[in-house]
Amino acid sequence: AQSVTQLGSHVSVSEGALVLLRCNYSSSVPPYLFWYVQYPNQGLQLLLKYTTGATLVKGINGFEAEFKKSETSFHLTKPSAHMSDAAEYFCAVSDFSGNTPLVFGKGTRLSVIA
């Protein structure tokens, strides 16, 4: 079984400050890991994903995440927050087959203060 824990249901940062959204996972098989962003009343947009290879993954909009197997973590970061980053962020895990459903964390709402 797989599971995802996102620490902090709400994170608030100042514009220009570092964004750090935490994600820890549990998986009995090598995981595929994902970060999605969801704006109000919209669907999911894939930010980035880790499958195999380089553990530091760069995504869209300046976001990146690092897969740390020893810590079972996949934290999402962005050096400088922008007002447009305010949204709900979901971390998700699946197995390596690519043909199984994603298991989502509860989500973290990011607020950016001017």
Next chain:
Amino acid sequence: GAVVSQHPSRVICKSGTSVKIECRSLDFQATTMFWYRQFPKQSLMLMATSNEGSKATYEQGVEKDKFLINHASLTLSTLTVTSAHPEDSSFYICSAPDGRTLQQFFGPGTRLTVL
């Protein structure tokens, strides 16, 4: 990249009526599709797995007689909410894995409001 569409994007219906939601993979074939439900300010929860040519498999606590799933072809899965009630109001999202790339693609979601 591959695209998954959903129709309708938004639907409002009266309590007791049935609503059909379509999920289509536009440029790839999907023998499997997944249906998720997202209540306000909550995460996505898997409802069921739709399998082309066979019965859908439902997650624990999801009523198969209420949420009818039909995977009619390799590019289309439908979710019918039967005898809808206000508590069924939610955001329904489908996803489909592209067997060529092993990537999953999400539809834009359908907002169901039951009055």
